[in-house]
Amino acid sequence: MPPLDLDFTPSGRYLSFAEREEIAILNAQGNGVRDIARALGRDPGTISRQLRRNAATRGGTREYRASAAQWKANMAAKRPKQAKLVTTPRLRKYVQQRLSGKVSRPDGTVIAGPQPPRFTARNKPHRKDRAWVLGWSPGADQQPVEARLPR
Structure with a gap:
C-alpha cells in the first residue's frame, strides 16, 4: 500500500x-x-x-x-476511473437503446421517441422544451433505474 x-x-x-x-x-x-x-x-x-x-x-x-x-x-481522486457505462452492461444496453431510438416495451411493442422541439435558432432551451428534454431520461417515469433496465 x-x-x-x-x-x-x-x-x-x-x-x-x-x-x-x-x-x-x-x-x-x-x-x-x-x-x-x-x-x-x-x-x-x-x-x-x-x-x-x-x-x-x-x-x-x-x-x-x-x-x-x-x-x-x-x-x-485516483485516475483512471472506469466509467459507469463500462462497468454496468445492463445500463449501457439501456442507454444505447434509448439513444438509438429503437426502444421497445417489455412485451416487445416499439415505442416512438419524443419529437424534438422546432428549431428556433436560440441558444438555450425554453420551458416548453423541458418536457422533451426529459423524454427518455431515467427520471421521467419516476422508477428506480434497476426497475427500468432490461433483464
Whole structure:
C-alpha cells in the first residue's frame, strides 16, 4: 500500500489537508459548521458534508479525523476511473437503446421517441422544451433505474 501523501496540494476547489486539520481542530473545540466555514472561507455545505462523510464512529462518538478524510479523498481522486457505462452492461444496453431510438416495451411493442422541439435558432432551451428534454431520461417515469433496465 502506498504511503499517505500529506503534501498533495489540490486545486482551490478541493479541501487541502491543512484545511481538513483546521476543520478537525475547530470541530473539536465545539465550533459550529457556519463558524468553521467562516474561518476557512468555505461554504457551510462543504464543511457539513465533510464532517458527515468522514465521521469516525469507532469510539462510539462521531469524531472527525483529518488524516482519514484526506486518505478517503486521495483514494476517490485516483485516475483512471472506469466509467459507469463500462462497468454496468445492463445500463449501457439501456442507454444505447434509448439513444438509438429503437426502444421497445417489455412485451416487445416499439415505442416512438419524443419529437424534438422546432428549431428556433436560440441558444438555450425554453420551458416548453423541458418536457422533451426529459423524454427518455431515467427520471421521467419516476422508477428506480434497476426497475427500468432490461433483464
